[in-house]
Amino acid sequence: MFEDIPVDVSPMYEGERIRSANMFVELAGPKSMGAELVQVEEDVEDGKIEVIGPELDAMNEGDIHPLGVLIEIQGEHLEKELEGVIERRTHELCNYVKGFMHLNQRDAIWCRVSKEALEAGFKLEHLGKTLAILFKEEFPLIESIAISILTEPAKVEEFVSQAQEEYQKRDSRARELSDEDVDVFYGCVMCQSFAPTHVCVVTPDRTALCGAINWFDCRAAAKMDPEGPIFEVEKGDLLDDVKGEYTNVNSIVMEKSQGTVERVFLHSVFEYPHTSCGCFEAVAFYIPELDGIGIVDRDFRGETPLGIPFSAMAGQCSGGKQVEGFTGLSLEYMRSPKFLQADGGFERIVWLPKEIKDSLDDYIPEGIRDKIATEEDGSTIKDIRSFLEEKGHPILERIKTASSEVPEEEVTVEEETPEAWDETELEGVPMSPVAYAPELTVPSSGGVKIIFKNAKVYAEKVIIKKK
Amino acid sequence: MIIAVSGKGGTGKTLVSSLLIKALSDTEQDILAIDADPDSNLPEALGVDVNKTVGDVREELKEDTAKGRIPTGMNKWDILDYRIMESIVETPKFDLLAMGRPEGSGCYCAVNNMLRRIIENLSSNYDVIIIDTEAGLEHLSRRTTQNVDVMLVVTDKSKRGMLTAQRIGKLADDLEIKFKELYLILNRVNTENEEEILGKAKETGLEMAGVIFEDDEVTKFDIEGRPLVELPNESNTVKAVSGILSRIRSN
Numbered sequence: 279m280f281e282d283i284p285v286d287v288s289p290m291y292e293g294e295r296i297r298s299a300n301m302f303v304e305l306a307g308p309k310s311m312g313a314e315l316v317q318v319e320e321d322v323e324d325g326k327i328e329v330i331g332p333e334l335d336a337m338n339e340g341d342i343h344p345l346g347v348l349i350e351i352q353g354e355h356l357e358k359e360l361e362g363v364i365e366r367r368t369h370e371l372c373n374y375v376k377g378f379m380h381l382n383q384r385d386a387i388w389c390r391v392s393k394e395a396l397e398a399g400f401k402l403e404h405l406g407k408t409l410a411i412l413f414k415e416e417f418p419l420i421e422s423i424a425i426s427i428l429t430e431p432a433k434v435e436e437f438v439s440q441a442q443e444e445y446q447k448r449d450s451r452a453r454e455l456s457d458e459d460v461d462v463f464y465g466c467v468m469c470q471s472f473a474p475t476h477v478c479v480v481t482p483d484r485t486a487l488c489g490a491i492n493w494f495d496c497r498a499a500a501k502m503d504p505e506g507p508i509f510e511v512e513k514g515d516l517l518d519d520v521k522g523e524y525t526n527v528n529s530i531v532m533e534k535s536q537g538t539v540e541r542v543f544l545h546s547v548f549e550y551p552h553t554s555c556g557c558f559e560a561v562a563f564y565i566p567e568l569d570g571i572g573i574v575d576r577d578f579r580g581e582t583p584l585g586i587p588f589s590a591m592a593g594q595c596s597g598g599k600q601v602e603g604f605t606g607l608s609l610e611y612m613r614s615p616k617f618l619q620a621d622g623g624f625e626r627i628v629w630l631p632k633e634i635k636d637s638l639d640d641y642i643p644e645g646i647r648d649k650i651a652t653e654e655d656g657s658t659i660k661d662i663r664s665f666l667e668e669k670g671h672p673i674l675e676r677i678k679t680a681s682s683e684v685p686e687e688e689v690t691v692e693e694e695t696p697e698a699w700d701e702t703e704l705e706g707v708p709m710s711p712v713a714y715a716p717e718l719t720v721p722s723s724g725g726v727k728i729i730f731k732n733a734k735v736y737a738e739k740v741i742i743k744k745k
Numbered sequence: 746m747i748i749a750v751s752g753k754g755g756t757g758k759t760l761v762s763s764l765l766i767k768a769l770s771d772t773e774q775d776i777l778a779i780d781a782d783p784d785s786n787l788p789e790a791l792g793v794d795v796n797k798t799v800g801d802v803r804e805e806l807k808e809d810t811a812k813g814r815i816p817t818g819m820n821k822w823d824i825l826d827y828r829i830m831e832s833i834v835e836t837p838k839f840d841l842l843a844m845g846r847p848e849g850s851g852c853y854c855a856v857n858n859m860l861r862r863i864i865e866n867l868s869s870n871y872d873v874i875i876i877d878t879e880a881g882l883e884h885l886s887r888r889t890t891q892n893v894d895v896m897l898v899v900t901d902k903s904k905r906g907m908l909t910a911q912r913i914g915k916l917a918d919d920l921e922i923k924f925k926e927l928y929l930i931l932n933r934v935n936t937e938n939e940e941e942i943l944g945k946a947k948e949t950g951l952e953m954a955g956v957i958f959e960d961d962e963v964t965k966f967d968i969e970g971r972p973l974v975e976l977p978n979e980s981n982t983v984k985a986v987s988g989i990l991s992r993i994r995s996n
Contacts, residue, residue, distance in 0.1 A: 295870040297775055298835040308831050362818055369823065382827040384819060445816065452817040468858055489810060490855035491821065498820035503862055559811075609811065 279411060284399040286376040287408055296379040296390040303337050305345035307381075307388035311434060312345035313441040314387055316365035322352035324422030327406035331430030334391060334401050345389060346428035346437040349409065353421040362448050364417055371412040375405060384445055385438055402427045452494070455482045457544075457616065461513060463527060464496030467534055468507040469555035469598075475538040476555045476598030477531045479511065483616040484522075484544055487558035489608035521546050521620040539600050546620035547571060551605040556596035558606025560634070562618060563591060567659045568666070570628030570673045571621060575609065578631040580653055583662055609634065613641045624650070625672050629662055646672070747868070747892060748993070749876040752899035753909035754784065757932035760963065760973060761899050762877040763790035764986035767974045770838035774872035780843040782879040788834070791841060792972030797832040798845025799864075803856050825856070826863050833867075840871070865892075895993050896924040897954060901933045902942045911949040926996060928954035930989060935959045955989035957982055 280287045298304075306312025337343060347368065365383070372380035377395025381388040391400065406425040414420050428434045457463075459482065466478040466486055478486045485492040491499070491508075499508040514526025522544030531542050541550040547562050554561070560575040565583050574582045574591065581587055595604040612634070617623050624642050632652035635642070642650070649671040651662045666673060750762045762778065769776050780787040780795075788795045806825060809815050815824065834841040842864070848857075868874050876893070898913050900906035910929055917924060929951040934942050935958060946953060960982045966973055976983050 293866045293869065295830070295867060297840055297870075299837050299840075300775070381830055382823045384816070386819075386824070386827060388827055388830065445818065449817040466855075468855060486855065488855055490807075490853075492817075494818065495820045495822065495855075498822045499859070502822060506862075507858065610813070613813070 280408060283375075283404045283408055285378075285395050285404070287374050287412075288376070289370075289374055291376045292370060292373045294373060294376070294379055296377070296392045298390075300392050300394070301390045302339055302393045302396040303334065303391050304342045305389040305391070305429070307342070307390075310342050310344045311385070311438055312347075312387050312389070313385040313434075313438045314347040314349070314365065314368050314383070315437070315441040315444060316349045316351060316361045316368070317444070318356045318358050318361055319350045319352055322350045322422040322424050324352075324424065325410060326424040327403055327410065328424075328426045329402050329406070330426060330428045330433055333403065333429075334396060339393070343429050344431050344434035345387070346426075346434040346441075347387075347409075348426040348428070348437065349413065350424045350426075351413070351417075351420045351422070353419045355419050356421075359451070360419070361444075362452070364413070364420075367413070367416060368409070371409055371416070372405070374412065375400075375408055378405060385442055402429070455493075457481045457483045457513075457522065458519075460493070463511045463513050463524075464493065464500060464508055465511045465530055465534060466491065466496065466508045469557060470507075473553075473555040473596065473598035475535040476553045477534045477539065478555065479527055479531065479542060479544060479552065481513075481522075481544060483614045484552075485608045485610040485614075487552075487555055487606040487608055489559040489610055492610065518543070518620075521549075522616065523550075535598065538598070542600075543620060545616045545618055547603055547605045547618060548621060549602060551600060551602060552607075553598050553600045554592075554596050554604065554606030555598065556592065558592070558596075559608045560606070560612075561588065561591055561595065562605050562607055564603035565628060565659070565662075568628050568663060568673060569676050570666075570671075571618065571626050572629035573607075573612070573627060573631075573634065575631060575634055577633070578653075581657055583629050583657055583659055609637070612638055628666060628671060628673055629657070746872070746894050746994075747874045747876065748895045748897060749878050749893040750897045750899060751878040751913055753903075753906045756899045756901045756903075756906045756909075757930075757957070758782070758877055758899050759785050759787050759790050760932070760957075760982070761897065761930060761986060761989075762787055762875055763973045764976070764983055765875050765990055766791060766839050767976075767983065768987040768990045769873055769875070775870065776839035777868060777871040777874045778839055778841045779874060779876040780841065781876050783844070783846050784879070785877055787877045788841060788843060789970065790973040791839070792974055793834045793836060793841055795832075795834055795841070795843045797828075798843040799829065799832060799860060800845025800847065802828045802832055803848060803853065803860065806856060807853075821856075822859050822863075825859050829860070829863050829867065842867075894925045896927045897930055897989075897993075898928070898951060899930045899932055900946070900949075901931075902938055902945070907945055907949055910951060914949065914951050926952075926993065928952050928989075928993070930954050931956045933957070933959050954992055955985055957985045 332343070349368070351364070369380055369383055372378055372389070377392040377400060379390040406427050410423045410425055413423055428437055464480045466480060469476050469478070480486050480491065480493055480496045482493045496508050499506060500510055511530045512526050513524040515524065517523040517525060523541065528541050531539050539553055542552055543550045544552060547564055560573055562571050562573050563582070563584060565572050572583050574588045576588060578588055582591065584591065595601040596606065611617060618626065624646050627650050629651045632654055635650065635652050649666065649669040651665045655665045656662050748765065750758045752758050766776060766778050778787065778791065802825065805828070806821060815821065832842065896917065898910040900910045914927060917927065929946055929949060931942055931946055931953070934956050958981060960980070962976065962980055963973070963982050966976060
């Protein structure tokens with residue numbers, strides 16, 4: 279298939295680097311410019327390979343030249359949306375060519391040709407021919423393919439700006455990619471060394487808690503490192519589109535958390551929130567008195583409305599625990615259209631550090647932006663409440679309607695024996711909070727286990743005595 | 746072949762690393778030097794400037810991610826790959842990758858995982874890799890040196906230098922890190938203390954790869970800040986390290 283290509287073509291050359299000491303020329307890269315672009319066209323002259331500008335044999339050793347690679351494809355079932363996916367393969371396919379190094383993608387490519395390849399008679403034209411064959415082989419949807427390789431500086435410059443326009447269009451489409459548009463999410467268990475039951479579920483609408491990897495990164499990682507800590511999760515059947523619950527996500531999380539976590543709601547802090555590793559960028563926490571949600575990030579040093587700083591809160595809900603009322607999240611997730619959508623999204627947020635709020639200017643709906651308190655407006659429940667009242671935060675409606683029920687303290691009683699349980703009235707006298715715990719198990723006997731969730735311990739007086 | 750040079754700080758790891766590279770650079774092989782000690786001065790010893798370290802690349806990526814500067818359709822793996830390649834100092838004789846400072850606050854699991862794979866892949870393109878490890882034992886417990894073929898432990902006559910050497914040997918055993926070979930190199934030996942030091946060295950139980958004597962020329966280079974690779978080929982120290990290299994390679 280590659281008999282007229284003077285160098286070897288094989289996947290075994292993937293990852294080949296050419297040291298400057300062994301290099302004939304460098305193309306694109308940090309000292310020059312370049313781009314690659316796949317375009318779906320109606321009319322493509324199949325097999326047409328064109329080199330516009332100097333060929334390798336017209337270059338001098340050690341030269342650095344710009345490079346443009348335009349790949350035009352045509353096929354009855356080819357859609358414009360596939361351009362990005364197909365273009366992504368350019369990196370791998372170029373690397374099949376022995377003596378040709380290719381790094382990165384789009385307008386940030388960096389290529390080198392080895393002295394050895396040049397000596398063997400390799401030309402850019404051969405690169406074009408090879409790519410044409412490989413692309414057709416990889417994507418049977420491609421019926422005709424034409425490749426232009428540009429090395430003429432003025433032409434490359436023009437091409438790069440044309441390509442950048444295309445990338446921008448593609449990115450705005452990618453930003454619109456949502457959980458519904460894909461069949462596969464990704465799971466990441468990289469943090470299990472210190473959070474053994476934590477499984478991060480990464481979806482187009484939800485980046486990993488650490489903020490380091492999004493759905494696209496996971497797709498790349500699962501491919502490049504199939505045995506690695508990031509794996510595909512077929513999402514399965516949709517159980518709840520608002521909360522974000524899927525059958526197969528549940529079963530994979532169950533399996534990978536060693537049976538600890540049975541269900542996960544991707545977009546809620548209530549009932550079955552996503553577990554938290556320990557290295558999340560921020561935590562969303564429920565504030566019972568306001569029936570709202572606060573957010574605090576790692577860089578915030580002060581106290582939160584719960585009376586504890588980020589570090590203390592992180593300590594309580596991290597390590598792979600599923601703690602209702604808390605969920606670790608990435609700052610990027612706050613830019614997601616599904617951000618805690620089951621809980622009301624930003625309408626439910628009552629407090630967040632100013633720095634975060636400012637960085638989210640374009641993402642917090644305009645009507646609510648000025649109504650969310652920051653540490654400058656107050657960090658105690660009382661101050662926040664008066665701020666919310668002053669600004670007319672929509673949460674007030676919730677507090678009003680809910681005031682008859684007063685869901686301040688949730689008491690979960692798990693009965694392990696069928697014995698009857700007399701309910702005790704908990705009288706609310708004005709007292710001050712002395713302790714706070716997202717989950718508190720009270721030692722008890724008689725076959726019952728009492729678990730307080732989001733417990734706040736109020737007392738008139740705390741006495742500390744020496745034994 | 747991957748050779749790591751370890752030992753207590755100040756015992757001469759960088760001297761050994763840089764002269765190993767000097768000795769190797771006439772062999773027409775592809776050589777990668779990795780400066781894994783944030784406090785070392787391997788680049789200076791090799792006479793090259795480092796513009797960007799792996800640590801800088803890691804921080805840069807964290808910042809770009811936090812500020813939303815990475816285009817949606819691009820993945821960080823490829824971006825890191827490019828930036829690591831960019832941080833390599835390339836010379837006709839060898840290439841150098843500086844690891845830089847360890848990470849700051851926040852989670853680096855994902856980035857470090859990607860970096861590890863990228864550096865592994867990068868390394869596979871070289872015939873010989875010399876790692877100037879950080880002082881002490883950290884690199885062993887963090888397993889950054891687990892694929893090493895030859896571990897060289899450098900010590901001077903000091904008790905602590907010897908102890909560190911001994912511990913490196915023991916820790917490698919305890920952690921079940923299997924180096925193909927583990928050798929001791931004695932540095933700054935002089936004719937008066939030679940016997941005594943050799944005696945102490947025996948007590949460490951490590952096999953000896955060679956002895957480097959005190960060398961006024963090396964001291965002079967150090968004081969003047971001249972690259973150690975510029976030491977003349979007739980220098981006894983240069984010859985001693987070449988000898989060590991041939992001993993390692995013949996095994």
